[in-house]
Amino acid sequence: MYKVIFVDDEPWAIIDLMHSIPWESVGFSVAGYFDKPTEAINEILNLHPDIVFTDIRMPVWDGFELIKRCREAGSNAEFIILSSYSEFLLAKQAIKAAVLDYCLKPINPAVMLELLKEIRLILDDKHSDQFILSEEDSRQNNSQEEHFNTILLYIKENYHNKLVLSHLADHFHFNKNYLCHLFKKHTNTTFINYLTLLRIDAAKDLLRESTFTQREIAIKTGFSDSYYFNRVFKAECGCTPSQYRKMEKEK
Secondary structure, three states, rough: OOOEEEOOOHHHHHHHHHOOOHHHHHOEEEEEEOOOOHHHHHHHHHHOEEEEEEEOOOOOOOOHHHHHHHHHOOOOOOOOOOEEEHHHHHHHHHHHOOOOOOEOOOOOOHHHHHHHHHHHHHHHHHHHOOOOOOHHHHHHHHHHHHHHHHHHHHHHOOOOOOOOOOHHHOOOOOHHHHHHHHHHHHOOOOOHHHHHHHHHHHHHHHHHHHOHHHHHHHHHHHOOOOHHHHHEEEEEEHHOHHHHHHHHOOO
């Protein structure tokens, strides 16, 4: 089991998340929850969690300060940012700073579950020696990296369908861990975020060029429902789909 710690000064959000996800079924155990980053750092260094979910805005230290201090103290934990709409740009900066990923509040349990499956692949990769390769293995993986472009093309053509990383790996005869590794290497993000951005771009096209309702656009671009589509769109674009459509018409 991979150990998870939460650091957030809004306990209701984390308590709900802790009880809405079947953590052990996807290989994780919740080792602790802390509402003060100044207290959390000692437990992070003592418990050696694999993943730390941390809010950005907290009293005394923000999430970035917590991450910085943990790394300076030698923690090998991976960090995932929890962010609201207003903090989304900060979260995107965090990705560039080698934070593993981010989650938008309020957190959708179904999306979190898929993210955890992907994170587990990353952790499996991190804790294995499978990428210590012989010359023959290296040549084989070079070939696989060439075929990665085929996978990206497939995703672009099927973004409106339900796509799961493990299914893609099976379809293209890839090791799931290695496919996850390729996404981080070549797109500098996770599969879920890459897919979400494709869907947002497609939704923008439909908002500009069609008269479909938001619900119809959500379905056509692969979002689970119009509420989640609206929330993700606003976080990425800084406005709601209806506001975006109105602004485009006024140009």
